[in-house]
Amino acid sequence: MFDAPIDLSDLPGYQAAVDLRPARTVFLGRVSTKDLQDPRSSIAGQVAEASVLLEAGEQFTGYFWDVESGMLGLDERSQIGPEVYERLEVPVPRDGGLNDLLEAVERGERPGERVACERISRVAREMLASLTVEHYLESKGIAILCANEPQGGKTTGRLELRRNAQVRAEIVRHELVEQSMRGQRQHTANGYRHGPPLYGYIAVPDPAALPAANRFGGGRPKHRLALHPDRRRQATVARAFELRRDEALGDAELGAALAADLQAHPLAEGQKEWCGRNVRRMLANPKYAGYQVWNRRTRERANPICEWIWSSGPAHPAIVTLEEWHATQKVTEQLRERRRSGWDRVQAAADERGVPLTRTRESDEHVVLEVDGRQIVVPRGQLPPAAADELVDFLQASR
Structure with a gap:
């Protein structure tokens, strides 16, 4: 039906070349x-x-x-x-x-x-x-x-x-992701731990939650957090929160304070030293207030606090109160804010309140600012944190 009208089989190329190599x-x-x-x-x-x-x-x-x-x-x-x-x-x-x-x-x-x-x-x-x-x-x-x-x-x-x-x-x-997320949310709501136990705690199996059997045998038991038998660890956690709240020590300063007395503030297994990173993670963790919390981070970023999943009630012994944890986060945010350029903070506060910020005069050592009808003299160059704090407070009280 689709053949040529005459015999063309004697022409070169009539038949496709055959690859005689075995298929791989x-x-x-x-x-x-x-x-x-x-x-x-x-x-x-x-x-x-x-x-x-x-x-x-x-x-x-x-x-x-x-x-x-x-x-x-x-x-x-x-x-x-x-x-x-x-x-x-x-x-x-x-x-x-x-x-x-x-x-x-x-x-x-x-x-x-x-x-x-x-x-x-x-x-x-x-x-x-x-x-x-x-x-x-x-x-x-x-x-x-x-x-x-x-x-x-x-x-x-x-x-x-x-x-x-x-x-x-x-x-x-x-569907699997949705089911996994649902399971993780319920796991957290019931107060069971995620990940390794944090400093000051150990993981203990919950006798009330029998592991569900599956086709490969018994399932993994569910664990809750319990206080570490070495009470110095709970004291270390409480002391770190206290120093942050009351003395506004930064991460590095807190790490140095703990490292200065390792007898009172022992390191965890596998921990080489007290450093700012250890302290920062400790103080940011709401589990120290006795609640299980999940979904604080993804692999790429930290999640907003409004997306965190909390246990329905206290899930393990607390080392600090929830109010103390909350107050600590406020101080941490203030310290983080103070690490920004003083002028950036002042300008951001002025923009937020809609207050004009005008440089009227300046010398080699000082700058005169006109703010809401008042003149303020500040040091020239990098604005010291204390001066920036005063200016920010003044701007926030304006209008």
Whole structure:
């Protein structure tokens, strides 16, 4: 029906050249985490499923797989060291992870002409990530094949199934995030701890919260915070809060004060010294007021206080009162504000109140400002914090 009207089989190029080289196919897999799924059975099962895409007598020429969340961005994938994978004892060889495969292709090594996986969500749960990988490999002449997709037939049918699968994986990704957030919020509301215990506390299992069994045995017990048996630690925390509130000591000054008497203020296990960073984190933590608090930070930034999730009531013994913690944060903010340029603070206060700030005269040593009809003499150059404080107070009282 679509043939030429005469026989053209004697012409060069009538038949496409046939590549007689055997096809090379690499396996690509992923399992969520070693806690949620058993990587030994899951990866081996994925290999078995993807093997249906091999031609007769063909073997995979490479195995690239990861044990990590499919919700990670591509730049965060394949970060676990090989020693961790050795301990997992997965009965499948590993030539690297997804990023190792992409880097090999980028170097021009082409581990294979085809990449086979069980389903497209094994590449990534986020649609943009899986589309990016798919597009990149296809631009290099490497096709991604999925065992759960029909082989042969029209491209449109296969493409429709794959795009639907990617959309479904994206929806499942968001659903898992929502369920995880809900669980974390309830976990916090019930007063259970997140992360390692902070200085002055230890973690103890809650006998009232029996671990739920799962298909791999008993679940992990829930923990609450309890006071550390070394009472000097609670005294150290209370003293740090007191020095900040009453004497307005900065982070470095507080660290030096604690380091001056390590007998009274012992270091935590693994802590090398008292430094400003240790103190700053301690004083900012509302858990010292006896409440569990979650969602204070994401990986990228600190969250606004209005987004924090608090326990429904006191969850463990407090070292400071909630009012003392609150007062400490106010002093910390004042100290942070004073680290700004004195002139910046004064100008910001003037702008906030709508008060004109005019330099009328100046000499080598002083500047005369006219503020709300009054003249004020201040030192020339960098404005000392004390002078800036007085000017800010005056501007805030104006109008």
